Amino acid sequence: MVRAERSDGTILEDWSQSLLISISKRILIDGIPAADDDLLPPLDFQAHILSTSMVRLEWISPFKILSNAPLNHYYIINVKQLTSSDKAPLLRQQVKVHANSFTLDNLKPGQRYELTIRTASSSERVSSVAAIVEITMPREDEYFEVGNLIISSYFKSTDQGIVNLTWDVPTNMQNQIKGKNLYFFFSLLFLFFISFFF
Known part of the structure; x- marks a missing residue:
């Protein structure tokens, strides 16, 4: 009782109900409480983005930073098309993935997509917080492949080195390029993705 x-002893308030306190620990994930x-x-x-219709999704397992990983976890990817230039029904797709990457194909050039991913250990236990990314696929006239990609490299014994990339741009696209993005993935072989934007 409170x-x-x-x-002077005059009672201002008299609370006779029980006071229950619930404590739950919350953590921040990229600034979002969970x-x-x-x-x-x-x-x-x-x-x-790998082409006008293909995108590769990659992520890091959240259990690399925690010790309480469920034994059989997987990921649920939701694909939601946000725009349609041809008035066709918007794509809605859900994919269950056990790996840390996934390649989506058959997306429509020039259209916007929202991609969300959640961790799950069963159909009843799914993360309440999702990671979200929004992309716009390049239109056919915005995307091209470069030719004659030459990769030269020099590495020291300290695992440091230099990689030099040179390529040919089609003549009809040379004055239209506003910037380039280079994606580098290191595995047993080097894997490069170069994208240009106009």
């Missing part, structure tokens, strides 16, 4: 009194017992969404969720 009472509020003045110094319950400690909740599954975390994948980290560093990225979309790499």
Whole structure:
């Protein structure tokens, strides 16, 4: 029981109801609060556009930073098309993935998509927080492949080195390029993605 009194003993308030306190630990994931017992969404969720209709999604398992990883976790990717230039029904797709990357194909050039990903350990236990990325696929006239890609490299014994890339741009596109993005993935072989924007 809680009472509020003045110094002369006059009772101002008299609360006779029980006071219940619930404590739950919350953590921040990229500035977003989540319950400690909740599954975390994948980290560093990225979309790499490979062509006018294909995108590669990559992420880091949230369990690399935690010790309480469920034994059989997987990821649920939701694909939501946001625009349509041909008045066709908008794409809605859900994919279950056990790996840390996935390639989506048959997307429509020039259209916007929202891609969300959640971690799950069962159909009943899915992370309440999702990682989200929004992309616009390049139109056919905005995308081209470069020719004669030459990769030269020099590496020291300290695992440091230099990689030099040179390529040919089609003549009809040379004065239209406003910038370039280079994506580099290191594995047993080097894998480069170069995209140009206009």
